[in-house]
Amino acid sequence: MFEDFVQTSGHDLMKFDIRVRKFNRTMAVLNGTAYLRVPADDSYVASAVQITFEDFVQTLGRDYVLLDLRVRKYNRTLAVLNGTVDFLTPQYNILKFRVDIFHSRLGNQQFNHYPMKLPTQGVCDFLELLYERYSEQIAKFALAVQMMFEDFVQTLGQEEVLFNLRVRKYNRTLAVLNGTVDFLTSLTKPVQFRADFFHSRLGNQQFNHYPMKLPTQGVCDFWDLLYERYPEQLAKLVNPPPKGECPVARRQMHVLDLAFPPEVIPPVVPKGLWKAVLTGSVNNTEVISYYLVWRALDWL
Numbered sequence: 001m002f003e004d005f006v007q008t009s010g011h012d013l014m015k016f017d018i019r020v021r022k023f024n025r026t027m028a029v030l031n032g033t034a035y036l037r038v039p040a041d042d043s044y045v046a047s048a049v050q051i052t053f054e055d056f057v058q059t060l061g062r063d064y065v066l067l068d069l070r071v072r073k074y075n076r077t078l079a080v081l082n083g084t085v086d087f088l089t090p091q092y093n094i095l096k097f098r099v100d101i102f103h104s105r106l107g108n109q110q111f112n113h114y115p116m117k118l119p120t121q122g123v124c125d126f127l128e129l130l131y132e133r134y135s136e137q138i139a140k141f142a143l144a145v146q147m148m149f150e151d152f153v154q155t156l157g158q159e160e161v162l163f164n165l166r167v168r169k170y171n172r173t174l175a176v177l178n179g180t181v182d183f184l185t186s187l188t189k190p191v192q193f194r195a196d197f198f199h200s201r202l203g204n205q206q207f208n209h210y211p212m213k214l215p216t217q218g219v220c221d222f223w224d225l226l227y228e229r230y231p232e233q234l235a236k237l238v239n240p241p242p243k244g245e246c247p248v249a250r251r252q253m254h255v256l257d258l259a260f261p262p263e264v265i266p267p268v269v270p271k272g273l274w275k276a277v278l279t280g281s282v283n284n285t286e287v288i289s290y291y292l293v294w295r296a297l298d299w300l
Helices: 124-133 220-230
Strands: 012-026 025-037 067-071 077-089 096-103 114-120 145-156 161-171 175-182 191-202 208-218 252-259 272-282 287-299
Touching: 012 067, 114 124, 145 161, 145 175, 191 220, 208 220
Parallel strands: none
Antiparallel strands: 012 025, 067 077, 096 114, 145 287, 161 175, 175 252, 191 208, 191 272, 272 287
């Protein structure tokens, strides 16, 4: 049973504010806090240090990335960060990030530069590092937009593949894709598919080409890629071409109440109206073309 706890030295390195108290009639327990005052190596124990948010302020760059974040009290002992991060323009690796750390020993806003730094990195490398080292924390972030189908139009190739698809309202907050896809001829590898993306920030059909592309692939490789990356979505289709089939044989495929699959879009995309144009070509001659329009909205 504990009787007493006394720190006799080392107050400049670590302060132990700990006392013994009676827990019940037969037991005494230890309570308090250990304050780590200098950088520690394996010879120190820092598990008693609690980190809590105090403030978040953006001072520059609101036309590029808008960090609308605030600190709020979660309970008696914990403060948390809430809000949204709006990526208003495409971010490339030429944008370099660095981190400088400052410390106020007395907690009185009198900060001194602290000799601890993270490596300077491009924004893409920075995000990759976050995924690599802090995947559990990244998993707590929510996609700030909801994807909603707007339209589907086939412009070429109805004699090869007939897309009889339409967008319909499923409920108050969701639109889905319904219809059939008729493969009227056998499609082989010489039919090369590519995808181009366009974005309308204001949602007014004034589209600008967006620098995001999928690799150009033969129709058989294209279907194999879909099976590899999006098996859950393909499982929702009725009678799709089986994996590995080449050429893709004649068949009718059914699409029933298919909602926009959010996993096909990068985790952070700008809000607005989007268009994906998919084109199938043989010897650089377009034979199949269709486009899909969807809207990126704030979560309802």
